[in-house]
Amino acid sequence: MTKRLHTCYHCKKSFFNAIYWMDTLHFDNFDKRLIRPFCGPKCVQDYNETSGARDWPNRKPSDYPILQRKGPEWRIIDNIDYIEYESD
Numbered sequence: 739m740t741k742r743l744h745t746c747y748h749c750k751k752s753f754f755n756a757i758y759w760m761d762t763l764h765f766d767n768f769d770k771r772l773i774r775p776f777c778g779p780k781c782v783q784d785y786n787e788t789s790g791a792r793d794w795p796n797r798k799p800s801d802y803p804i805l806q807r808k809g810p811e812w813r814i815i816d817n818i819d820y821i822e823y824e825s826d
């Protein structure tokens with residue numbers, strides 16, 4: 739498998755080995771699965787402060803099984819280095 743190069747959603751820097759990302763799986767205000775990678779904690783913090791993400795509603799635990807049944811695009815992701823994902 740090839741390790742994927744990520745583009746930081748906030749500063750647009752390219753980097754390997756993603757530790758931080760935002761996943762729309764966890765927020766109720768998204769109908770589409772998107773992954774937004776971040777190069778480090780500073781960009782996560784800046785993004786959270788400028789996007790209003792702190793106020794986004796979390797999905798209810800009961801929503802997760804419903805999403806899993808919608809298809810593989812809603813699978814649980816714990817590492818984004820070796821997968822294809824959609825960002826925006």
Ligand SMILES: [Zn+2]
Pocket residue numbers: 746747748749750751776777778781
């Ligand atoms: Zn960054």
